[in-house]
Amino acid sequence: MPEEIKAHITGVVYQVTAKPGDRVQAGDPVVVLESMKMEIPVEAPRAGAVQEIRVKEGQTVQEGDTIAVLA
Amino acid sequence: MIRTVLVANRGEIARRVFRACRRLGLGTVAVYSEADREAPHVRDADRAIAIGPAPARESYLDVARLLEAARASGADAIHPGYGFLSENWRFAEACRRAGLTFIGPSAEAIRRMGDKTEARRLMAGAGLPVLAGSAEPVADAGEVELIARDIGYPVILKAAAGGGGIGMARVGTPTELPGAFATATRRAQAAFGRGEVYVEKYLERARHIEVQVFGDAHGTLVHLHERECSIQRRHQKLVEESPAPHLPAATRQGLAAAAVVGARSIGYVNAGTMEFLVAEDGGFHFLEMNTRLQVEHPVTEEATGFDLVVEQLRVAAGERLAWRQEDIVQRRAALECRVYAEDPAKGFLPSPGRVERLALPSGDGIRIESGVEAGSVVSVHYDPLLFKLVAAGPTREAALDRMARALAGCVVEGVRTTIPFLRRVIESEAFREGRVHTQMIEQGAFNA
Structure with missing residues (x-):
């Protein structure tokens, strides 16, 4: 089952640390958000392959937005 | 003499400085980014000047725009507040060259104390006790390990180019070192434009x-x-x-x-x-x-x-x-x-x-x-x-x-x-x- 990874906080995408096709473990950062001078990683909730990244660096995301999809 | 003060900041500190200016009968100029158009600090000042988009790099950290705002508004002094450009010696120097009074120490003092390893050397030279650690920025995690073996764990990695707690990483054991070094270096680079870090003994319960x-x-x-x-x-x-x-x-x-x-x-x-x-x-x-x-x-x-x-x-x-x-x-x-x-x-x-x-x-x-x-x-x-x-x-x-x-x-x-x-x-x-x-x-x- 593909699983959407959602932003748990509103922020600006500081860094995209994974790309489609990458294998990630649970807890690996997929995207790093910047909010109020803090860097906040959005982590993979489980192991899997990254199917899709839906954000670009510099983009603003709202809490609850899907930032990536795990296969 | 100072007549009109531009505050190169936002939020509560801008308002605090304006209050002091009013006490002394000085004119006040606020600057604001697009995100702060409606902010209270903008209304507090005699004049307010827009200086660019919401990201700080394009507004509150943009020296050229701030100097232009000072020129356009007739301000003859700049108060930097805290954060943003307040500890940027180049900004203090740019103000001086533009004929503006920088409300703070000399650019030279900001530069010397802003380089945290130089500050440690200077203060040790003045007789102040400093923590055991590296006299210069460290080259890599291996060098940190050598120093830590000498002074004992835990140690703390700090950005050489800046303070305020940004980019600090406590290292309790040798296995944590490579990760902590990489993180501290990356954060220092992002925050201060210089990735150099130095190491100090970490004091527990201090x-x-x-x-x-x-x-x-x-x-x-x-x-x-x-x-x-x-x-x-x-x-x-x-x-x-x-x-x-x-x-x-x-x-x-x-x-x-x-x-x-x-x-x-x-x-x-x-x-x-x-x-x-x-x-x-x-x-x-x-x-x-x-x-x-x-x-x-x-x-x-x-x-x-x-x-x-x-x-x-x-x-x-x-x-x-x-x-x-x-x-x-x-x-x-x-x-x-x-x-x-x-x-x-x-x-x-x-x-x-x-x-x-x-x-x-x-x-x-x-x-x-x-x-x-x-x-x-x-x-x-x-x-x-x-x-x-x-x-x-x-x-x-x-x-x-x-x-x-x-x-x-x-x-x-x-x-x-x-x-x-x-x-x-x-x-x-x-x-x-x-x-x-x-x-x-x-x-x-x-x-x-």
Whole structure:
């Protein structure tokens, strides 16, 4: 089952640390958000392959937005 | 002479500086990014000038735009506030070259103390105790390991180009070293444009105590006593107070004397803060100097009765310090709580959004420094400080009781804040008894 990874906080995408096709473990950062001078990683909730990244660096995301999809 | 002051900042500190300017009859100029068009600080000034888009790099950190705003508005002085460009020596120098008075120390003092390894060398040379560590930035994790083997774990990695707790990483064991080194380097690069880090011995259960110093251009330099700032998360302060509770008299006097010697050794002018770590045995070590006004300056103002920002403006205009050392005494106890838009239940994650409702307490001994009002949008682009709550009283107990009531009287809706956490700190037995150290929050001492 593909699983959407959602932003748990509103922020600006500081860094995209994974790309489609990458294998990630649970807890690996997929995207790093910047909010109020803090860097906040959005982590993979489980192991899997990254199917899709839906954000670009510099983009603003709202809490609850899907930032990536795990296969 | 200064006639009109542009404040190159936003939020509560911009408003605080404008208030001091009005006291002295000076004109005021605000600058604002697109995100701050409706912000209270914009309305507080005589004039306001738009300086660019919301990201700080394109507005509050853009030197050319700030200088242009000063020229366009006829300002003849710039107050940098704290954060943003306040400790950027190139900005201070650019102001001077543009014929503007920079309200702060010389560019040279900012540069020398901004290089944290140079500051350590300078202060050690002046006779101040510094922690064991590297004299220069370290090349790689391997070099850190050699130093750590010599001075013993835990150690702490710090950015050489900047302070304020940004990019610090505590290393407890050799296995944590490579990851911590990479993180510290990356954060230093992102925050200061220079990835260099240095290493220091990490003191367990130490207190963070700092001394306010103030110098004028005529060779006078005084201290305004200490502030206790140990209640920190992510190496950044949440609660400060003056006097520091239960500090042995010898330590208190030693800190003040060291701060004055250190600041005098570099001919420091204007407001500055010498930061120290105080070990459990009362021994202390110089950490760094902040060459600017601190967030927590109201604690010193309430304790001593002196207005630091008014004095910054007077001294920047070339006047002599109005205070003699013997007149500066801690007449009252004062505390400050920083109310941030953060969720303490989620590890102090930022909580941006709109402030839907805001009710702030008032009363004897209560002072509020707020950058927001009902309807304000707390943006992801800036520091999440909403307001500072300051409580003072004839005794520490009186100040604590006032603070507890003030915290209970705050209503903030729309964003999560540090208020519930601050209430637990103020009501905790450890804090009430003044038994504090810098690791308390991370160790869960105030968890619900």
